[in-house]
Amino acid sequence: MIRLSGVTKAFGSNVVLRDLDLEVPTGRTVAVLGRSGSGKSVLLKHVARLLRPDSGSVTVGDLEISAADEARVKRARISMGYVFQFAALFDSMTLGENVALPLRRAGVGRTEAGERVAEVLETVGLAGLQAKYPAELSGGMRKRAGIARAVVARPRYLLYDEPTTGLDPVTTSVIDELILRLKREVDATGIVVTHDIQSAFRVADRVALLHDGRVRAEGTPDEFRASEEPLVRAFVEGRQDLWPEER
Amino acid sequence: MRLFAVIGWIGRAATDVVALAGRAGAFVWSILRSLTDVRTWVPLAAVQVRRIGVDSVPVALFIAVFTGIVLALQSSYTFTGVVPLYFVGVLVAKSVMLELGPVLTGLVLAGRVGANIAAEVGTMRVTEQIDALEMLAYDPVSYLVVPRVVAGVVTFPIVTALALVAGIGAGWLTSINLLDLSSQEFVRGVRMFYQPFDLRYPLIKAASFGFVVTAVGALYGYGTSRGAEGVGIAATRAVVTGAMLILVLDAFWAIVLL
Numbered sequence: 313m314i315r316l317s318g319v320t321k322a323f324g325s326n327v328v329l330r331d332l333d334l335e336v337p338t339g340r341t342v343a344v345l346g347r348s349g350s351g352k353s354v355l356l357k358h359v360a361r362l363l364r365p366d367s368g369s370v371t372v373g374d375l376e377i378s379a380a381d382e383a384r385v386k387r388a389r390i391s392m393g394y395v396f397q398f399a400a401l402f403d404s405m406t407l408g409e410n411v412a413l414p415l416r417r418a419g420v421g422r423t424e425a426g427e428r429v430a431e432v433l434e435t436v437g438l439a440g441l442q443a444k445y446p447a448e449l450s451g452g453m454r455k456r457a458g459i460a461r462a463v464v465a466r467p468r469y470l471l472y473d474e475p476t477t478g479l480d481p482v483t484t485s486v487i488d489e490l491i492l493r494l495k496r497e498v499d500a501t502g503i504v505v506t507h508d509i510q511s512a513f514r515v516a517d518r519v520a521l522l523h524d525g526r527v528r529a530e531g532t533p534d535e536f537r538a539s540e541e542p543l544v545r546a547f548v549e550g551r552q553d554l555w556p557e558e559r
Numbered sequence: 560m561r562l563f564a565v566i567g568w569i570g571r572a573a574t575d576v577v578a579l580a581g582r583a584g585a586f587v588w589s590i591l592r593s594l595t596d597v598r599t600w601v602p603l604a605a606v607q608v609r610r611i612g613v614d615s616v617p618v619a620l621f622i623a624v625f626t627g628i629v630l631a632l633q634s635s636y637t638f639t640g641v642v643p644l645y646f647v648g649v650l651v652a653k654s655v656m657l658e659l660g661p662v663l664t665g666l667v668l669a670g671r672v673g674a675n676i677a678a679e680v681g682t683m684r685v686t687e688q689i690d691a692l693e694m695l696a697y698d699p700v701s702y703l704v705v706p707r708v709v710a711g712v713v714t715f716p717i718v719t720a721l722a723l724v725a726g727i728g729a730g731w732l733t734s735i736n737l738l739d740l741s742s743q744e745f746v747r748g749v750r751m752f753y754q755p756f757d758l759r760y761p762l763i764k765a766a767s768f769g770f771v772v773t774a775v776g777a778l779y780g781y782g783t784s785r786g787a788e789g790v791g792i793a794a795t796r797a798v799v800t801g802a803m804l805i806l807v808l809d810a811f812w813a814i815v816l817l
Contacts (some may be wrong), residue, residue: 362690387698400691
């Protein structure tokens with residue numbers, strides 16, 4: 313379970329999250345929707361304790377990660393996989409070395425790590441590309457490599473930051489399928505941050521809409537589709553006339 | 560109103576300086592703390608020794624050779640008819656060993672190494688690679704900063720020692736080929752006021768320059784924001800601050816050790 317309670321975060325005078333509440337039950341995936349700059353990535357970084365809230369708390373499993381000491385945060389991160397928006401692969405390492413890093417950190421032997429890397433690269437459609445460097449891969453391949461690195465150690469929590477942004481519809485569909493497949497195989501609790509509404513409906517059990525630093529609407533994909541809430545309609549239908557002014 | 564604006568500007572500048580000093584202090588403390596994480600930084604230090612030290616040797620030798628040539632010619636120009644010419648050896652050796660060797664090498668490496676570290680670490684910051692390291696449960700300071708700082712502290716004295724040899728060697732070759740001076744006279748000058756401390760002093764300075772240049776580069780890189788523009792700003796600040804701190808440290812060591 314992941315729970316954010318009353319989380320407020322400001323950068324200078326810019327309040328990004330205001331008293332935000334969100335809960336993701338164990339084994340479920342919640343997609344967090346919102347316009348660019350609405351604070352979706354900031355929310356995700358709080359779950360990983362890459363950022364700390366000004367007030368409120370963030371709990372991952374049994375650990376209140378927002379208040380934990382560094383050693384416990386480090387241990388908690390081993391149970392998390394984080395898919396970065398631009399993959400964040402290490403340029404100086406090959407694809408194989410990048411994906412093997414979480415295994416090496418967990419003390420897995422070289423041979424076993426090599427086998428698991430090959431297996432996960434096959435899952436994401438990058439079989440046999442271990443020796444390639446990130447600069448030699450396309451944007452979609454880098455995204456898939458980022459997903460491979462996030463899931464290779466079979467984490468209990470998966471955090472996706474805009475996994476399909478900037479990708480063509482076919483690659484988006486491939487990545488959505490991949491997220492669903494990993495959800496089935498790893499049974500992880502996940503948060504998918506995106507502004508791609510179709511992708512969110514495909515991969516999530518529940519959808520939350522972020523606006524003005526708060527979750528303004530939440531429900532299943534079907535409830536979202538049927539919602540008469542003006543904010544939800546504005547986002548789902550892409551109607552600027554229904555969208556309220558930012559605070 | 561103008562007075563209030565000036566006071567406001569001074570206040571903001573003072574606040575910025577204090578904030579930077581605080582960040583620098585905390586950063587140095589995190590470097591010292593991460594030194595204990597030897598399993599992470601030791602395997603990575605060898606690569607940095609090559610990149611920071613070995614790859615810097617050609618440019619350091621280039622600067623040292625031309626410094627030695629100019630020093631020999633200028634001292635001959637100054638001494639001729641006033642001071643015995645073997646004092647060219649004294650001036651070349653003392654100037655290269657005590658001041659020009661370590662300081663010029665430090666300044667050149669502040670540009671080459673400081674900018675490189677700030678740009679590399681800064682790019683990793685803006686592309687979220689540092690966040691990725693944290694998510695993989697690595698300490699980014701142990702992984703990125705400590706290997707570079709250790710390599711700087713270890714290799715700057717070695718590069719400086721090579722620069723001293725090149726500088727004095729170039730001064731010697733210039734003296735025997737372009738001046739009316741024999742090898743024996745030049746060496747007599749070199750040995751005249753030599754003390755073993757003359758060799759320890761530049762190496763101590765070089766080690767401190769190595770720490771400052773690499774730590775400042777990493778500090779600015781680590782705090783980078785705002786994409787490519789931020790990386791450029793970080794690299795520029797690293798070079799300027801590194802060069803200024805080298806000169807401050809140079810004066811500090813002169814006061815403390817001479």
